[in-house]
Structures are given as structure tokens and as C-alpha cells.
Amino acid sequence: MQEIFGRIKKRAAELFADGTVTRMVGWQKGESDYDKTPAVFGPDMKGFVYDGFCGANLSKYLINLSKVEGRTLVLLKPCDSYSFNQLLTEHRIDRDKVYAIGIDCNGKLDINKIRALGVKGIRSVAEEGDEVVLDTVYGSKRVKRSEVLLDRCYCCKGKDHVAGDEFILAEKRVDTTTTDRFELVKKLEAMTPDERYEFWRGELSRCIRCNACRNVCPACSCVKCVFDNPALGTDSKANSDTFEENMFHIIRAFHVAGRCTDCGECSRVCPQHIPLHLLNRKFIRDIDELYGEYQAGAEVGQRGPLTDFAKNDAEPGATPDKGGKK
Amino acid sequence: MQRIGVFVCWCGTNIAATVDVKAVAEAARKEPGVVFATDYQYMCSEAGQKLIRDAIAEHKLTGVVICSCSPRMHEATFRKTVEAAGLNPYMLEVANIREQCSWIHKDRTEATEKAVVLARTAIAKVSLNVPLTAGESPVTKRALVIGGGIAGIQSALDIADAGYEVDIVEKQPTIGGKMTQIDKTFPTLDCAACILTPKMVDAAQHEKITIYSYSEVTEVTGFVGAFKARIKRKARFVDETKCTGCGECTSKCPSKKNKNEFNLGLDNRTAIYIPFAQAVPKVAVIDAESCIKKKTGKCGLCQKICGAGAIDYEQKDEYIEREYGAIVVATGYNPIDLAKYDEYAYSQSPDVVTSLELERLMNAAGPTKGTLLRPSDGTHPHTIVFIQCVGSRCDDARGKPYCSKICCMYTAKHAMLIREKYPDTEVHVFYIDVRTPGKNFDEFYRRAVEQYGVDYIKGMVGKVVPHDGKLLVQGSDLIANEQVRIEADMVVLAAAIEPDKSARSIATMLTASIDTNDFFTEAHPKLRPVESPTAGVFLSGVCQGPKDIPETVAQASACAAKVIGLLAKDKLKGNPCVAHVNEEMCNGCSTCEKVCPYGAITYQDKEFRVPGPKRTEIRRVASVNEAVCQGCGACTVACMSGAMDIKGFANKQIFAEVDAICR
Numbered sequence: 001m002q003e004i005f006g007r008i009k010k011r012a013a014e015l016f017a018d019g020t021v022t023r024m025v026g027w028q029k030g031e032s033d034y035d036k037t038p039a040v041f042g043p044d045m046k047g048f049v050y051d052g053f054c055g056a057n058l059s060k061y062l063i064n065l066s067k068v069e070g071r072t073l074v075l076l077k078p079c080d081s082y083s084f085n086q087l088l089t090e091h092r093i094d095r096d097k098v099y100a101i102g103i104d105c106n107g108k109l110d111i112n113k114i115r116a117l118g119v120k121g122i123r124s125v126a127e128e129g130d131e132v133v134l135d136t137v138y139g140s141k142r143v144k145r146s147e148v149l150l151d152r153c154y155c156c157k158g159k160d161h162v163a164g165d166e167f168i169l170a171e172k173r174v175d176t177t178t179t180d181r182f183e184l185v186k187k188l189e190a191m192t193p194d195e196r197y198e199f200w201r202g203e204l205s206r207c208i209r210c211n212a213c214r215n216v217c218p219a220c221s222c223v224k225c226v227f228d229n230p231a232l233g234t235d236s237k238a239n240s241d242t243f244e245e246n247m248f249h250i251i252r253a254f255h256v257a258g259r260c261t262d263c264g265e266c267s268r269v270c271p272q273h274i275p276l277h278l279l280n281r282k283f284i285r286d287i288d289e290l291y292g293e294y295q296a297g298a299e300v301g302q303r304g305p306l307t308d309f310a311k312n313d314a315e316p317g318a319t320p321d322k323g324g325k326k
Numbered sequence: 327m328q329r330i331g332v333f334v335c336w337c338g339t340n341i342a343a344t345v346d347v348k349a350v351a352e353a354a355r356k357e358p359g360v361v362f363a364t365d366y367q368y369m370c371s372e373a374g375q376k377l378i379r380d381a382i383a384e385h386k387l388t389g390v391v392i393c394s395c396s397p398r399m400h401e402a403t404f405r406k407t408v409e410a411a412g413l414n415p416y417m418l419e420v421a422n423i424r425e426q427c428s429w430i431h432k433d434r435t436e437a438t439e440k441a442v443v444l445a446r447t448a449i450a451k452v453s454l455n456v457p458l459t460a461g462e463s464p465v466t467k468r469a470l471v472i473g474g475g476i477a478g479i480q481s482a483l484d485i486a487d488a489g490y491e492v493d494i495v496e497k498q499p500t501i502g503g504k505m506t507q508i509d510k511t512f513p514t515l516d517c518a519a520c521i522l523t524p525k526m527v528d529a530a531q532h533e534k535i536t537i538y539s540y541s542e543v544t545e546v547t548g549f550v551g552a553f554k555a556r557i558k559r560k561a562r563f564v565d566e567t568k569c570t571g572c573g574e575c576t577s578k579c580p581s582k583k584n585k586n587e588f589n590l591g592l593d594n595r596t597a598i599y600i601p602f603a604q605a606v607p608k609v610a611v612i613d614a615e616s617c618i619k620k621k622t623g624k625c626g627l628c629q630k631i632c633g634a635g636a637i638d639y640e641q642k643d644e645y646i647e648r649e650y651g652a653i654v655v656a657t658g659y660n661p662i663d664l665a666k667y668d669e670y671a672y673s674q675s676p677d678v679v680t681s682l683e684l685e686r687l688m689n690a691a692g693p694t695k696g697t698l699l700r701p702s703d704g705t706h707p708h709t710i711v712f713i714q715c716v717g718s719r720c721d722d723a724r725g726k727p728y729c730s731k732i733c734c735m736y737t738a739k740h741a742m743l744i745r746e747k748y749p750d751t752e753v754h755v756f757y758i759d760v761r762t763p764g765k766n767f768d769e770f771y772r773r774a775v776e777q778y779g780v781d782y783i784k785g786m787v788g789k790v791v792p793h794d795g796k797l798l799v800q801g802s803d804l805i806a807n808e809q810v811r812i813e814a815d816m817v818v819l820a821a822a823i824e825p826d827k828s829a830r831s832i833a834t835m836l837t838a839s840i841d842t843n844d845f846f847t848e849a850h851p852k853l854r855p856v857e858s859p860t861a862g863v864f865l866s867g868v869c870q871g872p873k874d875i876p877e878t879v880a881q882a883s884a885c886a887a888k889v890i891g892l893l894a895k896d897k898l899k900g901n902p903c904v905a906h907v908n909e910e911m912c913n914g915c916s917t918c919e920k921v922c923p924y925g926a927i928t929y930q931d932k933e934f935r936v937p938g939p940k941r942t943e944i945r946r947v948a949s950v951n952e953a954v955c956q957g958c959g960a961c962t963v964a965c966m967s968g969a970m971d972i973k974g975f976a977n978k979q980i981f982a983e984v985d986a987i988c989r
Contacts, residue, residue, distance in 0.1 A: 090914075091916055091929075091946050222913050222967035223911055223913050224911045229967075232977065233977075233978060
């Protein structure tokens with residue numbers, strides 16, 4: 001990972017020097033060492049880092065960056081490249097204003113899992129083989145990388161990029177996939193409606209409506225969100241009790257259905273640890289079952305099954321013989 | 327705040343017998359914004375309409391709710407009423423308390439309760455109505471007729487006679503369609519060619535009609551009054567302007583063993599050919615697949631012979647683009663493929679023919695010069711069995727569920743003509759029912775039975791087995807309740823008819839709807855039978871449903887009347903209840919464009935003012951062509967940000983309606 005970081009810095013410096021790009025969107029240290037946050041850099045790249053904590057998906061920042069003068073260098077991990085393509089499909093990014101480097105990723109770290117192992121006071125992170133070496137104020141700690149990855153990395157979409165002008169990759173690619181991404185969705189499906197309702201009411205009752213999930217989501221990129229638009233009346237339909245917060249997530253899941261690339265950022269940033277990605281995955285699973293497997297963002301310009309019509313389309317609820325469910 | 331008036335109609339006893347109309351008016355009066363509410367026996371009558379107009383004036387109403395029948399019935403009527411009283415016609419809402427309430431309920435209390443809710447819902451909606459004005463668009467005074475059969479020709483002639491330009495696009499080298507292949511027509515037995523070919527000539531000579539034969543429509547864009555069509559003129563390798571139709575080339579062409587489509591493959595034609603003597607235009611065409619010159623580069627005989635110098639082996643497909651105000655679909659039909667009906671041995675014996683093939687075998691211009699001879703050995707058949715409903719009224723996937731309508735009559739015609747011409751021939755007809763509703767139709771059928779002695783057997787044939795030069799027909803006679811075995815010389819199958827294969831792609835091109843059998847759907851099965859639901863697209867002939875010739879001609883003229891009605895207008899008033907985009911909120915994501923079935927949405931880059939030092943930014947935003955939009959609302963539900971909305975059916979209004987129901 002440290003080697004990749006060095007190569008990225010070197011290549012970015014070249015691109016700045018020859019005038020290909022005028023800025024770079026990457027990561028820098030946030031409030032804490034383990035909290036790497038997206039940032040825009042000039043040619044000096046002051047503070048730029050790339051390590052195991054750089055989980056944030058940078059593609060959404062290109063919406064605004066492609067409106068300003070000059071070309072932006074973006075660093076895309078394999079899963080971020082799907083969001084990048086989806087945004088291109090939706091005409092939200094001007095491709096000519098972006099130079100994309102696909103960079104290596106061998107899974108990103110989950111600070112909560114590291115904390116659970118009793119590691120505190122992290123100052124920096126490095127990787128050695130399949131171990132993560134954490135330099136802390138209490139000395140150096142080693143943990144197995146496979147035990148501290150973000151949940152989404154255990155069901156990675158793959159280490160191949162679907163977009164990028166060039167790529168900076170490790171010689172040995174690490175596969176982190178160990179679980180079926182629909183495992184939990186299947187569990188939820190197996191519940192009775194009452195159990196499921198209780199599960200989601202329980203999870204969503206913790207929501208503080210900080211809007212972090214919406215703000216980080218590359219699919220939630222509306223110029224004006226319906227929840228910020230009192231004229232539409234969507235925001236205050238059920239504001240008499242906490243149910244509205246629940247509806248916020250349901251409506252959001254509907255709005256990104258068929259467009260969500262399953263990048264998992266919603267759950268990663270949720271300060272209340274609500275497994276929001278499960279709502280989206282349920283939609284993805286339903287779409288896969290009804291219309292055939294579909295991965296949003298796999299290609300630029302693809303037509304999602306929910307915005308396309310084919311004569312043999314399933315009609316959920318109406319035609320069980322065509323695969324629709326009653 | 328609006329000043330709303332509510333008018334509850336009794337519809338005689340239709341509503342008043344089940345709904346307490348006075349209670350509905352009473353409840354409506356208590357709703358916010360309502361300043362007047364009343365009930366009346368027939369709101370749509372002149373007296374009822376006067377009551378509405380007077381109330382608007384007296385109570386200074388700004389919005390009107392009529393609780394009555396379905397808006398499909400009288401919304402237009404009441405819009406005119408409120409407009410006459412000085413209100414914008416779109417400040418009206420109709421609450422359907424008849425079809426959706428009184429007609430489907432028995433209990434008076436329940437029905438009244440529901441009527442009150444429906445009234446409340448309409449009041450909630452009308453509170454948010456805004457005056458709307460319909461836009462106008464110009465009309466191109468030219469019609470496109472797709473298909474040059476009798477339907478297309480008749481529609482074109484009628485439209486052209488009214489003084490409008492018409493283009494007929496026909497995919498075959500000649501116009502005339504199926505009727506050119508038919509020998510005699512029921513029930514008068516006049517010769518099809520004698521009545522059709524003069525019409526073909528009329529069309530060709532009409533100064534307002536242009537015929538594009540051997541051509542296909544490949545693309546249609548635009549909307550009612552302003553369609554744009556791309557027409558592919560297939561290369562016929564003969565210069566249409568030079569060819570005199572002398573036929574010299576066809577007599578010398580060495581490639582002679584090509585299936586003659588006009589005689590349904592019952593004889594052969596040359597590679598360069600004129601479909602038949604009366605073809606319009608009477609111009610030769612080269613079938614590139616069988617032309618020796620086109621295949622090997624050697625030959626060129628026709629070019630040498632042609633005195634007019636019309637042969638051009640290098641001719642290429644050409645495309646022309648024209649604008650039209652209206653489009654007539656007259657794509658016609660074909661008999662179904664009988665490959666799936668092998669119990670009748672159609673593919674096993676040449677003596678099993680379809681009824682259309684029999685037409686050719688009996689026609690003076692056909693392969694046998696009009697003498698009925700068996701295709702296998704050229705002998706005169708003595709026993710002929712007709713089998714009706716082959717693929718029609720069929721409940722399995724092989725055939726069609728509908729009645730093809732023309733078969734009963736043409737079979738009676740065939741049977742009668744054969745008995746007339748060859749009285750020594752035995753003719754048996756197996757049938758399920760004989761259907762003869764039409765002027766002089768039943769008389770015609772009875773003549774076949776009573777005067778000509780045709781043997782009608784009620785029942786179906788189970789199997790036809792070719793054996794020793796004969797055809798063994800096994801069927802059942804349901805009236806005598808016995809099995810019948812007939813040793814026949816020929817078997818004639820009344821194959822079901824189906825829309826031409828081009829119907830589906832043309833429907834897609836025109837965004838016109840077709841049914842499960844690929845027949846074009848009419849805007850209303852009874853009241854708008856020659857219009858497609860897509861504005862500006864009209865239906866002529868069998869493309870809309872099975873029809874015989876008189877019905878086809880009648881419908882073609884009806885269709886022309888509708889086209890003339892449209893072309894006579896200089897400007898069209900649109901429907902103002904169409905989509906519009908709030909550009910400030912539009913993401914430019916193209917989702918609405920993808921779901922729009924009418925192609926009404928396009929995108930453009932526009933400059934917007936934004937806060938900050940840069941002042942403006944260029945954004946890609948949707949724009950709706952109001953003349954094309956049909957107001958279906960697909961875009962509004964697909965739009966994530968709520969930037970798309972339908973005028974007159976705004977999301978806010980729908981929310982208000984739902985709230986009113988749930989209150």
C-alpha cells in the first residue's frame with residue numbers, strides 16, 4: 001500500500017507538471033489519524049495520503065469539480081469506478097474535465113472493528129503482508145487485515161476497474177471476498193413482515209437525520225433534494241412522529257433503486273451504525289431476480305432495468321408466471 | 327383562497343337512487359373554500375348548465391367541482407360550460423360518483439359516504455388548480471399513407487380529392503395489395519381486378535397523389551401536424567422515369583426459375599419482372615437475388631434489349647425525408663403460415679392449397695389461366711374439400727383466438743363458383759359455424775347450399791392423408807354424429823389472417839399501440855374506430871381488425887374523413903395538461919427522457935445564475951415538447967428530484983387528493 005502511495009504521488013506530480021491536470025481530488029488526514037477525508041489538492045499535494053483508511057468514494061466530488069476551470073485528477077478504487085460510470089451515465093460529470101487513475105485497493109479498514117480489538121490512539125497505519133501495523137500512542141499493534149475490513153470489502157465487486165484513463169496497481173492483487181453480499185438480505189426476507197418491521201423500526205429509530213448517508217451517496221446527487229424542498233411537500237408528509245425518519249430512508253432507497261452501485265458509503269458514514277446499505281441491496285436483489293442480473297455503473301450509458309421497457313419484463317404482483325411475485 | 331362551487335348531479339336515478347345527493351351537497355358545503363353547493367337532476371342538460379353558469383356569476387366562483395359521471399363522459403361538456411361563464415376551463419374538476427360509486431354499490435349509506443369522500447377529493451384538487459392555456463402548433467397539409475392496398479388507395483383518393491397532398495408508401499413493386507390476387511368478390515361476384523385496377527390508375531393519375539412503390543418507411547419523428555418521415559426507396563435497378571413497361575426485358579431474361587410471388591409460388595417468373603399486367607406503376611423490377619448479372623457480373627441481356635435505356639445495375643437504395651400532418655396506417659394482412667397445421671398435409675401435398683392460392687388457380691391471369699387444375703398433375707379435380715377456421719377461433723398457441731371474418735363468405739364463393747363452372751365436381755365444406763352477417767351475405771350462402779348443392783358438414787377435419795394421388799380426409803359430422811371419410815382430389819384450407827409482419831415495427835415507429843394479436847388499437851372501439859390513440863395516426867383496413875372489402879373501403883373513407891378534418895385546420899390546439907420541468911431543480915440525468923414513450927423530452931445546455939463569484943454556470947436540463955407530450959406522467963414518477971410535473975395533475979394536487987381521502 002505504501003508502495004502504491006509513492007507511485008500515485010509520483011504520477012500525479014508528473015500530470016501536474018505537464019499540465020494535464022490542474023487539481024487532484026484525494027484524501028487527507030481528518031480530525032483523527034484513522035479518519036481520512038476527501039480533499040482537493042494543488043500541485044504541491046500538501047497533506048495527501050493514501051492508506052487503509054481511505055475508504056471514502058471520491059467520484060461524487062467530480063460533479064462540482066467538473067464545473068470549474070481546468071481538469072481534475074481523480075483517484076478511483078475499483079468500487080468507486082462504478083459510481084463514476086453511473087454519474088457519467090446520468091450526465092452529472094463532464095468526462096473531458098476529469099483525468100481518472102484507477103488505483104489499487106486491497107480492502108479498506110473499519111475503525112470500529114479495530115477498536116473492538118482494543119486498539120486505541122492510532123497515529124498511523126501501514127501494511128505488511130496480510131497484517132496491518134498500527135502505530136499508536138501506546139506503541140505498535142499488529143492485527144490481521146482480514147479481521148478488520150469494512151463489511152462491504154468482504155463482498156467486494158472485484159478488483160478490476162470499470163473506468164479509468166490509466167491504472168496504478170499492485171503486482172499481487174488481494175481478493176478480500178469471503179461472503180455472499182445478499183446473505184443478510186436473505187435473512188431479512190426470511191423474517192415475517194412483523195419481525196422485519198420491528199427490525200427496521202429498531203434500526204431506524206437511532207437515526208438522527210444528520211443526512212450523512214444522503215450527502216455521501218453518489219446516487220443522491222440531485223441539484224435540490226426533495227427533502228430540502230418544502231414546496232413539494234415530501235419532507236413533511238409524516239412529520240408528526242419519528243416515522244418520518246423511517247420514511248426518509250425508504251424514499252431515499254426508492255430514489256436510488258436501479259442506480260445504486262452498492263458502494264456501501266451510506267453505512268460506512270452513518271454515525272449511528274444503521275445498516276442502510278441493506279435497503280439498497282434488497283432493491284438490487286429484487287431487480288436481479290425480476291429483470292436479470294444488473295450492476296449499475298458497469299458501463300457508461302447503460303439503461304437501468306427500471307428506466308427501460310422490454311416486452312417480456314416481469315410485472316411484479318401481476319404476472320407470477322413471468323417471474324413476478326404475488 | 328378559491329371560491330369553489332360544488333354541483334351534485336342525480337343523473338336521473340342513476341346516481342340519486344343509490345347516493346343521497348342532498349347529503350353529498352350538504353357535506354361539500356362544509357369543506358374549506360366551498361361557498362356554494364347544490365344538486366340537480368341532470369347537470370349536463372341545458373338547464374343544469376345554466377344553473378352552473380348562473381352560480382359562477384352570482385357567487386363569483388373561481389373553481390367548480392361537478393359530482394357526476396366519469397370525466398371521460400362529460401368533462402369536455404362542463405369545461406365549455408365554465409368557460410362560457412368566464413372561468414378558465416381548467417378550473418374544473420369532475421368527481422366520478424356514478425361509474426366509480428353509485429353503479430358499483432348497493433348500500434345507500436356506504437355509497438353516500440364514498441360519494442362525500444370523492445367530492446372532498448375533487449375539492450382538495452381544485453383548490454390547487456391554476457388556469458391553463460393550450461398551446462398551438464401548425465399543421466403540415468400533407469398525409470402519408472403506409473400501405474397501398476385497397477384501404478390505402480381509398481384513403482389516399484379521398485384525402486387527395488379534398489385537395490390535400492398524399493404520399494402512398496408501398497413496400498411491393500406495385501400498389502393494389504391482396505385484392506389484386508383475388509379472383510371474384512362476394513357477394514356480387516364481380517371481378518376484383520375490374521373494380522380495383524381503375525382505382526389504382528386513379529391513384530397514379532391523381533395530381534395530388536405521389537406513389538412510392540418498392541419503398542418502406544424507416545423512421546418517423548415529430549408529432550400530430552408535424553410528423554417527419556424517412557422513406558427508403560429500395561433499388562429496383564430500373565429507372566422508374568424511363569421504363570415504359572413494355573415487358574421486352576421480361577421475355578428475354580434467362581433467369582426463369584424464380585418463385586412468382588404474385589401467384590404465390592404456383593408458377594415461376596423471370597429475375598426482371600413486372601408483377602402483373604395491370605401493375606401500378608407499370609415498371610419492371612430486378613430481383614437482385616436471382617439476377618445473373620447481379621450475382622455473377624455476366625449477362626446484362628435486359629440492359630442490351632431495353633430501348634428506353636432504363637436498366638441501371640448500379641442503382642442504390644435512396645432515402646427521402648418529408649413532412650406530414652397526418653399518417654394513415656394501412657398495412658393490411660397475410661394468411662398465417664400453415665407449417666404448424668401439418669395434420670392437413672399442407673406441406674406434404676401440392677393439392678392441399680390455401681384459399682388465396684385457390685384464388686390464383688381460378689383466376690384468368692393465374693398459373694392455369696383460369697382453369698381449375700390440380701397443382702400436382704394438372705388434372706381436373708372431381709372432389710374438393712374445404713376446411714374452415716384453419717387457425718381461426720383457435721384456443722391453442724398455433725393459431726389465432728379471433729374469427730378471421732372473411733373465410734365463411736369466400737369459401738361459399740369458391741364452392742359456388744366451382745359448382746357453377748364444373749357441375750360434375752363434388753364440393754364439401756367442413757365448418758364450425760357459418761357466419762354471414764352482412765348485406766346480402768346470408769342470401770349468398772343459402773344460394774351456395776340450396777341452388778348449387780354445396781355439401782356443408784358441421785364439424786372439423788381431424789386428418790388429411792395423401793394416398794395414391796388422392797387425399798383421404800377424415801372428419802366428423804356433428805349433426806349426424808358420425809365419422810366422415812372423403813377421398814378428395816383437392817383440399818382447400820381457409821387459413822386465418824394475421825396483420826402484416828411490419829405492423830409491429832411500424833407501431834413502434836409511430837408510438838401507436840397494437841393489441842396482443844398485433845392489430846392496431848383504435849382510440850375508442852366504438853366511438854373513435856379509425857383513430858389510433860396516438861394523435862395524428864389513423865387506421866385504415868385490416869391493420870385494425872379482420873374486414874372484408876366493402877368494410878375496408880368504408881373504413882378507409884371514414885379514416886380519410888378524419889384526416890381531412892385534421893388537415894383542414896391551420897393550427898392545432900394542444901392539451902395543456904402536459905409535463906413541464908422546473909429547470910432550477912433538474913439534474914439533467916436523462917431518466918425522464920428514457921421513460922418517455924413519446925420522445926417528447928430533449929436536453930439542452932442552459933446558463934443559470936448561481937450564488938458566488940462566478941455568477942453563472944452551464945447546466946444540462948430537460949425540456950418538454952408540449953405538442954408531443956401526451957401527459958401520461960411517466961416522467962414525473964421517474965424524476966428523483968421532483969423537477970418534472972404535469973400541469974393539471976401536479977404532484978401537489980395528487981398529494982392533496984390522497985390527503986383528502988385519508989382524512
